[in-house]
Amino acid sequence: MINATIVLFGGTGDLASRKLIPAFIDLIEKGKIAKKSLIIGIGRKNLDDESYKKFLISKVDEKSKDKIEELNIKFFRGDVSSPDGLQGLGKLMSFCEIEGCNRVYYLATSFKFFPGIIRKLKELGLDKQKKGFTRIVFEKPFGENLKSSEELDNDIHRVFSENEVYRIDHYLAKETVQNLHVLSFMNPILYSTLNNEFVDSIEIEVRESLAVEDRIEYYNEAGAIKDMFQNHLLQILSLILLNRPKSLDSKSIHAEKLKVLKDIEILGAENHFFGQYKSYKEELENKDLNDKKTETFLKVVLNCNNKRWNGVKLILTTGKKLDKKFGEIKINFKESTIKHGYSGAKPNKILIGIYPKQDVNIVMNTLDVNQDSRVKDVKFEFCHACEFGPNTKSEYSVLLNEVLLGKKDLFASDEEIKECWKITEKLERMKEKIRFVYYEDGKNPEDF
Numbered sequence: 358m359i360n361a362t363i364v365l366f367g368g369t370g371d372l373a374s375r376k377l378i379p380a381f382i383d384l385i386e387k388g389k390i391a392k393k394s395l396i397i398g399i400g401r402k403n404l405d406d407e408s409y410k411k412f413l414i415s416k417v418d419e420k421s422k423d424k425i426e427e428l429n430i431k432f433f434r435g436d437v438s439s440p441d442g443l444q445g446l447g448k449l450m451s452f453c454e455i456e457g458c459n460r461v462y463y464l465a466t467s468f469k470f471f472p473g474i475i476r477k478l479k480e481l482g483l484d485k486q487k488k489g490f491t492r493i494v495f496e497k498p499f500g501e502n503l504k505s506s507e508e509l510d511n512d513i514h515r516v517f518s519e520n521e522v523y524r525i526d527h528y529l530a531k532e533t534v535q536n537l538h539v540l541s542f543m544n545p546i547l548y549s550t551l552n553n554e555f556v557d558s559i560e561i562e563v564r565e566s567l568a569v570e571d572r573i574e575y576y577n578e579a580g581a582i583k584d585m586f587q588n589h590l591l592q593i594l595s596l597i598l599l600n601r602p603k604s605l606d607s608k609s610i611h612a613e614k615l616k617v618l619k620d621i622e623i624l625g626a627e628n629h630f631f632g633q634y635k636s637y638k639e640e641l642e643n644k645d646l647n648d649k650k651t652e653t654f655l656k657v658v659l660n661c662n663n664k665r666w667n668g669v670k671l672i673l674t675t676g677k678k679l680d681k682k683f684g685e686i687k688i689n690f691k692e693s694t695i696k697h698g699y700s701g702a703k704p705n706k707i708l709i710g711i712y713p714k715q716d717v718n719i720v721m722n723t724l725d726v727n728q729d730s731r732v733k734d735v736k737f738e739f740c741h742a743c744e745f746g747p748n749t750k751s752e753y754s755v756l757l758n759e760v761l762l763g764k765k766d767l768f769a770s771d772e773e774i775k776e777c778w779k780i781t782e783k784l785e786r787m788k789e790k791i792r793f794v795y796y797e798d799g800k801n802p803e804d805f
Contacts, residue, residue, distance in 0.1 A: 358388055358389070358390065358391050359389065359390055359391065359394075359459060359761050360390075360391040360393065360394055360458045360459065361390055361391070361394045361395075361458060361459045361460070361461055361761060362394065362395045362396075362397065362450055362458055362459070362460050362461070363381065363394070363395070363396050363397070363460075363461045363463060363757075364397045364399065364446075364450070364460065364461070364462045364463065365377060365396065365397065365398050365399060365463050365465060366399050366437060366462065366463065366464045366465060366466050366470070366474055367399070367400070367464070367465035367466040367496075368397075368398025368399045368400045368409075368432065368433075368465075369398065369400035369401075369402050369404075369409075369412065370400075370465055370466075371416075371571075372465045372496065373398065373413075373465055374412075374413055374416030374417055375416065375417070375418075376751075376752075376753045377463065377465065377753055377757075378396075378413055378417055378421065378425065378428075379417055379418060379420075379421045379751065379753075379754075380751050380753035380754040380756075380757050381396055381428070381757070382421055382424045382425070382428065383751055383754040384754055384757060384758055384761075385428070386424075389758050389761065390761065392427075392429070393429060394429060394458075395429045395430075395431065395450075395458075396428060396429065396430045396431070397430075397431050397432070397433055397446075397449060397450070398413075398430065398431070398432050398433070399432075399433045399434075399435050399437070399443075399446075400432070400434070400435075401434065401435070401436050402434070403434065404432045404434065405432060406430065406431050406432050408432075409430060409431075409432035410425055410426065410428075410430055413425050413430070414426075431449060433445070433446055433449055437466065437470045437473060437474050437477070438470065438473065442477070443474075443477045443478075443481060444481075446481065446483065447481050447482065447483055450483065458488070458489050459489040459490045459491075459492075459761070460483075460486060460489065460490070460491045460492070461491075461492050461493075461494060461757075461760055461761065462474075462478065462491075462492070462493045462494065463493075463494045463496075464493070464494065464495050464496060465496050466496070468495070468498055468499060468500055468501070468505070468509060471495060471509055471512070471513070472508075472509065472512040475493075475512055475513060475515075475516050475517070476512075476516075478516065479515075479516045484516050484517065490521075490763070491517075491521060492521050492522075492523060492760055492763075493513075493517050493521060493522055493523070494523045494524075494525055494760055495513075495522070495523070495524050495525065496525050497524070497525060497526060497588050498579065498583060498584075498587075498588070499524055499588075499769075499774050500774075500778070501578070501579075501583065502778060502781075502782060503775060503778035503779060503782055506774055506775060506778050507775065510771050510775075519770075519771060520763075520765075522771075523756075523759075523760050523765065523768045524768055524769045524770075524771075524774065525756060525768070526588050526589060526592055526767075526768070526769055527752045527753060527756065528588075528589040528592060528593060528752075529592055529596075529756075529767040529768070529769070530750075530752035530753070530755040530756045530759075530767050531711060531715075531752060532715050532741070532750060533684075533686070533709055533710060533711045533715045534593055534596060534711070535755075535767070536709075536715075537593075537596045537597060537709075538596070538605060538610075540709070540717065541597075541601075542601050542605070547707070548601065550690070551688070552665045552666065553665065553666055553667055553668050553669050555690055555691060556666075556669050556688060556689070556690055556691065557669065557670070557689045557690060557691045557692075557704065558669060558670035558671070558672060558689045559594075559597060559598075559669060559670070559671050559672070559686070559687070559688050559689070560672045560673075560674065560685075560686070560687040560689070561590055561593055561594060561597075561671075561672070561673050561674070561685075561686050561687075562674045562675070562683070562684065562685050562686075562687070563585065563589065563590070563674070563675045563683075563684045563711065563712075564674075564675070564676055564679045564680070564681060564682060564683045564684070565675075565676065565677050565678075565679060565682050566678070566679060566680065566681055566682045566799070567677065567678070567682075568634065568636065568637070568640065568677060568678045568798075569637065569640060569653065569677055570640075573640050573641065573644050573646065574644060574646065576651065576653075577641065577646050577647075577649060577651050578649075578651075580651040580652045580653070581631075581652045581653055581654060581655045581675055581676065581677070582652060582655060582781060582784060582785060583781065585655075585675040586655060586657060586673060586675065586781060586784070587777050587778065587780075587781040588769070588777065589675075590673045590675060591618065591621075591673075591777045591780060591781075592614075592769060592773075592777070593686070594617075594621075594659075594671060594673065595614040595617045595618050595773070596614065597686065597688075598617045598661055598665075598666055598671075599613040599614050599616070599617050600613050600616070600617075600665065601613075605766075606766075607764065607765040607766045607768075610766060611765075611770045611772075611773065614770075614773055615770070615772050615773055615776060616663075617661060617663070618773060618776035618777060618780070619776055620661050620662045620663045620666075621659055621660075621661055621662075621671075621776075621780050622659060622660045622661070622662050623657070623658075623659055623780065623783050623784050623787070624658045624659065624660060626787045626790035626791045627792075628657075628658040629655070629656060629657050629658060629784075629787075629791045629792070630654075630655070630656040630791065630792050630794075630802070630803065631652040631654065631655050631656075631788070631791050631792065631793045631794075632652065632653065632654035632655075632676065632793065632794045632795065632796045632802035632805070633650070633651065633652060633653045633654070633793070633794075633795055633796070634653050634654070634676075634677060634678035634795075634796055634797070634798050635795050635796065635797055635798060636678070636798050637651070637653055637678075650793065652788075652793070653676060653677040653678065654675070654676030654677065654679070654796065654802045655673075655674070655675060655676065656672065656673070656674045656803070657672070657673045657674075657784060658670055658671065658672050658673075659671040659672075659673065659780075676802060678798045678799060679799065679800075679801065679802075680799055680800065680801060682712060682713070683712060683713070684710070684711030684712040685708060685709065685710055685711055686707075686708075686709040686711065687706060687707070687708055687709075688706065688707040688708075688709075689704060689706055690704050690705040690706065690707075691704060692704045693722075699724075699730055699731065699732045700730060700731050700732065701725065701728075701731045701732045701733060701734075702722050702732040702734075703720070703722065703732075703734045705719070705720055705721055705722070706718075706719070706720040707719050707720075708720065710741070714741060714742065715741040716738060716739060716740055716741050716742075717738075717739040717741075718736045718737065718738050718739070719736070719737040720734050720735070720736055720737075721734065721735060721737060722734055722735075723735050755767070756768075
C-alpha cells in the first residue's frame with residue numbers, strides 16, 4: 358500500500374470533481390493508496406479545507422458524496438499564473454520530508470500553464486525529495502502543435518526526467534484498448550492473419566451524441582483533429598498495428614508504437630471527409646466566438662507504409678452530435694477467392710467494442726443448412742459482461758494506479774506525441790482541399 362501526497366492543479370475544475378476525486382476514492386477503497394494519503398487541491402476560489410470538501414460533494418456522483426468526508430483533503434488557494442502563486446505550498450507538504458512519502462503532481466490545467474508550474478516547483482524546491490518518489494502527470498492536450506509540444510518537453514526535462522513524466526490519454530486505459538495486446542499477441546490464430554495478405558481495412562470509430570457544450574472555447578481552436586485524432590485515435594491505431602515486441606514491458610511497447618507512427622501516411626484529400634453539426638454556430642454566437650469552420654466530425658484514411666501493413670486502408674472516424682454514443686474497432690478481412698460453387702459468402706470481420714460494450718465478435722462463414730449451396734455469416738461472440746460482470750474499471754483509477762506503481766505502458770512517450778503531431782500537421786495542411794459539410798444534429802454526416 359502506497360502512502361502518497363497527490364497535488365491536484367486545477368483542483369476546482371470539472372475533471373477533478375467528475376473523474377479524479379472518485380478515482381482517488383476507488384484506489385483508497387481497494388487498498389492501493391493508504392488512507393492517510395493526502396490530496397491537495399489547488400485553485401483560485403476562496404475556499405478552505407472544509408468548504409472545498411463541500412464544493413466537491415456538490416459536484417461528484419452520488420456514490421462518492423458520503424466518502425469525501427473520510428478523505429484527507431486540503432485546499433491551497435493559489436494562482437498558477439502569479440509569480441508568488443504557490444508560495445506556502447511547501448509548508449503544507451513539509452510532513453513528507455519528515456515521515457517520508459511519495460508525491461504525485463497532477464496538472465489538470467491548460468498546457469499553457471505547464472511551464473510556469475514546473476518552474477515554480479523547482480524554485481520552491483518541491484521537484485525533489487529525500488524519501489520516496491516524485492512524479493508529474495500532464496493532461497491532454499500536450500501542446501497545440503509540434504513546436505509547442507517540443508517546447509513543453511524542453512521545459513519539463515529541465516526539471517523532471519522522462520521516467521518521472523506521465524502524459525495522460527484516458528483512452529489508453531479503456532478495457533478494450535488494454536486488451537489489444539492480449540487479443541493479438543496471446544492468440545496466434547489472430548496475430549498470424551493480421552497483415553496485408555489477409556486484411557482489407559481497419560476502422561476505428563468513436564461517435565458521440567453530445568454537443569461540444571461547455572468546451573466550446575477550447576474546441577473551436579482544436580476541432581476534432583486535435584481533440585480526438587491527434588491523441589486518442591492515433592494511439593489506438595498504433596496499438597493495433599504494432600509488431601509483437603520482444604517483451605511486454607513499457608520500453609519495448611513504446612519502441613514498436615513509435616516505429617508504426619513513423620510509417621503512417623495520410624492519403625490524398627479526396628479520401629477524407631469533414632463536417633460540422635448545424636447548431637454549432639448557435640453555440641459560438643452564445644459565447645461571442647468567431648466561426649473558424651471548425652470540424653466537429655472527421656473521417657480520415659491513412660496507410661502504414663511498412664512490410665506488414667502497406668496497402669491496408671486505415672479509416673479513423675469521430676464526431677460530435679451524432680445519432681448515438683458508440684465506439685468500435687473493426688478489422689475487415691479480404692473476400693475469399695475460393696467459392697466452390699457456394700453463394701452468399703461475406704468477408705470475415707473482427708469487431709472489438711469500445712463503448713457501450715467491450716465485446717469481441719468474429720464474423721465467419723458457415724454452411725446454411727436450410728439452403729443448398731449457400732453460405733451464411735455468423736458471429737462467434739465473446740460477451741464481456743457475461744464473463745466479467747457489468748461493471749467496468751474507472752479509466753482514471755487505472756491510470757492513477759499505474760502512476761503510483763511507476764508503470765508507463767498506458768502513457769504516451771514524448772517521441773510518440775511528436776510523431777502524432779507530425780501526422781496531424783500534415784492533415785491540417787490539406788484541410789482546405791477536404792470535403793466539408795454541415796450536418797443535421799443527431800444525423801449521419803455522410804448522408805449529406
